[in-house]
């Protein structure tokens with residue numbers, strides 16, 4: 174299997190604190206890869222590095238064969254990388270559909286002038302964006318609330334809307350930042366099924382998640398971080414039985430059994 178994303182020696186220091194140190198990481202194309210670790214292990218920082226939200230201190234990031242280390246987060250959607258945020262960033266007054274359309278922006282070419290004169294190109298692109306956004310909402314099971322203001326749907330629905338926003342541009346890789354945070358066990362199972370369907374549709378998925386049961390049941394491969402270092406990587410079974418992982422979790426109050 175080919176790597177879709179690869180880091181080599183990836184490091185992020187905040188002043189004297191090395192939040193992520195020297196991490197080599199590979200996301201294989203086609204599967205679901207999880208990143209776990211006790212509290213403060215560096216998961217969020219690592220996630221922000223690979224989505225180019227943070228600039229790394231050293232090391233390299235390669236996405237689909239291109240060195241993207243020095244690019245910025247907004248350079249990534251056109252290259253086929255999309256990410257969600259832990260706290261969903263939806264415009265609460267706007268409809269769910271309009272929120273998802275925003276995720277299609279990078280695929281459109283119309284400029285300000287087109288918008289001002291309502292050019293045929295502008296109209297065509299708006300129609301295309303609406304169509305794609307409806308497809309994405311249908312995929313995540315939110316077609317019936319497409320015209321509801323995003324602020325009025327449940328937290329769990331907002332999470333699915335955020336996933337639709339990530340999917341609408343047709344990414345090769347979807348990065349999910351704690352997708353199951355703040356939802357109940359039943360909703361978590363449902364979300365797991367949705368993530369599987371995303372992977373089955375050919376979108377590679379990489380996620381960070383605290384809910385260990387979900388990660389173990391969902392991911393093909395898992396990387397474990399501890400104190401900013403990679404301490405293990407492998408299948409859920411390999412990681413679960415790894416001495417360094419067991420020690421790291423026992424020594425913390427992390428949600429190993431959540």
Ligand SMILES: Nc1ncnc2c1ncn2[C@@H]1O[C@H](COP(=O)(O)OP(=O)(O)OP(=O)(O)O)[C@@H](O)[C@H]1O
Pocket residue numbers: 187190191192210211212213214215216217218219
């Ligand atoms: N912007 C920042 N400035 C300074 N230190 C930071 C910053 N972000 C994170 N850190 C520190 O880096 C380390 C790793 O934090 P990070 O949030 O990446 O871990 P995490 O594994 O996501 O934690 P949690 O599971 O608690 O969300 C911690 O010691 C944290 O205090």
